[in-house]
Amino acid sequence: MKMLSIRSVGLSLSLEKGLPLGSGLGSSAASAAAAAVAVNELFGRKLEVKDLVLAGLESEAKVSGYHADNIAPAIMGGFVLIRSYDPLELMSLQFPVEKDLIFVLVSPDFEAPTKKMRAALPAEIGMSHHVWNCSQAGALVASVLQGDLVGLGKALSSDKIVEPKRAPLIPGMEAVKKAALQAGAFGCTISGAGPTAVAVVDSEGRGVEVGERMVEAFWKEGNLKAVAMVRRLDRVGARLVGSVPR
Amino acid sequence: MKMLSIRSVGLSLSLEKGLPLGSGLGSSAASAAAAAVAVNELFGRKLEVKDLVLAGLESEAKVSGYHADNIAPAIMGGFVLIRSYDPLELMSLQFPVEKDLIFVLVSPDFEAPTKKMRAALPAEIGMSHHVWNCSQAGALVASVLQGDLVGLGKALSSDKIVEPKRAPLIPGMEAVKKAALQAGAFGCTISGAGPTAVAVVDSEGRGVEVGERMVEAFWKEGNLKAVAMVRRLDRVGARLVGSVPR
Known part of the structure; x- marks a missing residue:
């Protein structure tokens, strides 16, 4: 409101939130x-x-x-x-409009210890890991622009700096990643600081299947209940979906 | 020849090399x-x-x-x-075929001390510099694919890890970079491990001008003679240009 130069109006917002809190989904x-x-x-x-x-x-x-x-x-x-x-x-x-990109988001019932998650990040990174992750960042960008799902998934799965430090702090995460890839996901990693795991696929049907395998793995290997969501890439961002006339 | 499964033939190659040695031009x-x-x-x-x-x-x-x-x-x-x-x-x-990309390569008469150049690379990199350079790598890839010369030049000029360590070892390099940008180059950095400086422009005419300013700067600030080459991006790579019939 400051940016809109509006100073004299009180405003009350009520929010209906469709996302779990502290899940790493932003x-x-x-x-x-x-x-x-x-x-x-x-x-x-x-x-x-x-x-x-x-x-x-x-x-x-x-x-x-x-x-x-x-x-x-x-x-x-x-x-x-x-x-x-x-x-x-x-x-x-821009991910090519003619291609479909589906995310499988599996959130376990687990409070990721934020402090521990942050502390797990190394302060210093060795040159070879730096070069590797830079390459993957470049490959990720190229894959997005070219709509190359195989390349995108591979880049997503190839982090050598953050994921290897954080995954062990989320019970079952390594098994969940394996399960996703075995079930046909192009790639899988931790969403944000976790504990949600994110995988990419090219159809909703495959997404449901991959999600089931990931939920199973969280239960079997991490002893955690988890919920899967299958969501298409949103290309528009936050927008007005309707308004009540005054 | 091993890969071609050829073991019984002696082969003598003579090479006409159009590049200076030890220049950082590969x-x-x-x-x-x-x-x-x-x-x-x-x-x-x-x-x-x-x-x-x-x-x-x-x-x-x-x-x-x-x-x-x-x-x-x-x-x-x-x-x-x-x-x-x-x-x-x-x-x-692939850099878009309909766009022109010109490199200005300025090689000073200076033997870059290879050992010193290698030793100048840090073994460990701080997280914030790592994230920064990864972003620039991603931006470089996107700019290449989109034919965005401004973005490409900016990414090229934005290294916070290697260039700041090596540039001070090449007399005049910092002034050369400034001169290139002032003369209208989109970006400028060290080519390979140096001592050649590389700048990007969008026309040969501009390239000649930028090259002259860079040569001047090497002389004025680094006390080094330098030679400029202006070259168009090669999209094909090494190829047979002619052969003498047997």
Whole structure:
């Protein structure tokens, strides 16, 4: 509202949230995105997408740190590469419209210890791992732009820096990844800081099957109940879906 | 020749080399690429591109270490992303055919101390620099595929890990980079381990101008004589340009 130069109005928002909290799915960013877009719509849609991301960033900073990993794609849709923060530079990476991309999101009933998850990240990274992960980042970008699901899945599964440190902290995660790949997923990794596991497939039917195998693996190997969601890539981002006339 | 299953033939190659040695332009790979392609042509062109790269890699291993940074694009042309070595996985990144990409290569008369250049690389990299360089790698790949020269130049100029360590070892390099950008180059960095500086522009005319400014800067700030070359992106790689009938 400050960005809209509106100072004299009180505003109450009620939020219906379709995401579990603390799951690694970026649910705080989803709320921030919804609020930013809703307020902008209410007051004449004067802000551009980038301003909405900046507004959302302020809100994210208070909840989960100043980073646009979740808020940028939540507002812009699709894949977003964050090029720099100062100034904020975002690149939309368009996944070809004629191709389907389906995510399988499996959230176990487990509170990922955020502090432990953060502490698990190494402060320093060896040169060979750095070069490897840079290559995978490049391959991920190329695969997204070219709609190459095999390449995308492989890049997603190839992290040598973060995933190997965090996966052991989530009971069953390694088995879940194996189960997803065996069931035909193109790739699988931890979503955000976890505990949700994310896999990519090319059809909803395959997604349901992969999800079942992943839920089983969480139960068998991690002794955790888990819930699977199968979701298509959203290319639009947060938007007004309806409004009640005054 | 081993890969072609040819064991009983002696072969003598004579090489006309158009590149300075030890310049950071990958001249050893250029020789290896020429040899691999020439031998393959002589013996019935039985090897595929990937085999030629593998053959070239063996030769590179003896001269400058087992890496495909130079040999892969020398054989394949264009931009190549090395995804992994074991097994060797290469991704060709096609720069849009309708766009022009020109490199300005300025080689100073200076022997870059290879050992010092290698020792200048940090063994460990801080997380924030790692994330930054990964972003730039992703942005570089996206810019190549989209033919975005501004983005490509910016990514090229944004290395926070290697260039800041090596540039101070090449007299005048920092001034050369500034001069290139001021003269309208989209980006500028060290080519390979140096001492050559490489800048990108979109026309040969601009390239000549940028090259002159860079040569001046090497002289004024580094007290080094330098030679500029202006070259268009080669999209084909090493090939037979003619043969003498037997």
